[in-house]
Amino acid sequence: MSVDVYSEKASCERLLSVHRWTDKLLTFRTTRPAGYTFTAGQFARLGLEIDGEIVSRAYSITSAVADDELEYYAIIVPGGKFTTRLDALRPGDTVWVEKLSYGFMTADRFTDGKQLWMLATGTGLGPYLSILQQRDVWEQFEQLVVVHGVRHREELAYADQLEGLRAQAVAQGLPARLHYLRTVTRDPAAADGLLAGRITALLRDGALEQATGLAIGVEQSRFMACGNPEMVTEVREILRERGMTPLRRTGGGQFVTEDYW
Template sequence: MSTFTALPHMPTADKNMEKNTSEIVTSVHYWTDKLLSFRCTRPPGYVFTPGQFARLGLVAESGETFSRAYSVTSAVEEDALEFYLVLVPNGQFSELLAKLQPGDSVLVDKTSYGFMTADRFVDGEDLWMLATGTGLGPFISILQDPSVWKKFRNLVLVHCVRTSEELAYQPLLSSLSQRSQLTNGGARLTLVQATTRDTVSNGAQHLHGRITTLLENGTLESAVGHPITVDASRLMMCGNPEMITATREILAQRGMRPCRRAAPGQFVTEDYW
């Protein structure tokens, strides 16, 4: 698994610095042996909307720059940028990531990208965020945005992974409902975790099965306590392209359509693989 699509290599340092700024890694945290997050300094004047992604570059010993795109995980007001990612076997960028240490340099594109943002929705009462694996990343940033808590009545985060050890960011997620700057907006947050390889469900909000299966058999909506409807529900999906394709089909069968520039819809997606 990798995030988005590989970017063209940048052949010279001069061209790198025209488009990028060199930032310093301040911390590296491993959730598992393959899942990690790191924080780096934030470029002066860097602007992003929660849900957008940054283009990062790492320079190999040969001098060649390898670049990939990753969603920003940190809150929009933070001085640092944080990213959540997976190490891909035999991946050139992952080989460099595995060596990353505080004090190292990372190139950050001066422009942020992406359209999976909550402001894409012009109406709706409930925001459902469906994530697989490291597709959780953009929702960590979105859920730290006070404007999202004001815009919707209910916030529902569904994170599906293979095993429970891959359920990252649990301390942060659990703390969100205690942050007065968020809860003053009036929304209620429901966290739902799902695993596909663990064989036992641990309570109503720790489910067993793929997101698509839980949608089709009604288990997901039952666990949350309210249905997904055309009028009230708006959905964001980020993760495995197969999950996104299948979920789009399920939603289409319910009369829902994707958001377009000229036509408001009920869902937006981001492939994260």
């Protein structure tokens, strides 16, 4: 799309900072368009000008809804059109942010349930970082569970932030307890509290329930799954086998999911 056409629906913002977790994983921040609103768990569409045209991609917003800036957690895909350019950006460079926010994977859509399970592979962790910065979710549920699955342990980004959110919630006397589970699939089995194996295998064989001490069931459990589309599909199948159905606008349902590609 040409810059002229795109500029009607997007706002010209600035890259503020880049934090590199590994050579392929980074957190970046942009200025926030004037009047931009979103619900925790939603994504923005970002545009970069490449060869005179705008290339746009979806990015989950990791920052809190009240933050002055917008933050995102990204992987650089080998040969990827958008991310190759993203990798080369420097603070001060232009990033277009579409004026609307998108997505339905928000915790406020659940009207019941005691446990919120948030399953992520790779950068699919992003939406949960924003959700967990909202006080409401700590009051809405009794148990919050984040399960982050990655290939290698150095890809377990945001561990300190998640531990910090848990400690802050305890200090503030918020009702919910956060269980934060991490699993690696391509490193040797862990001796330091990490799980080993795919999220789907751990869900199927009861390892997630064992690690948290929580029983999964239709009455009490609500699920979000985000990231690798094959993981998301398999999670949906496992949950259906357990009697759960997708969240419906008209009410009912236990899970909501988001595919990243």
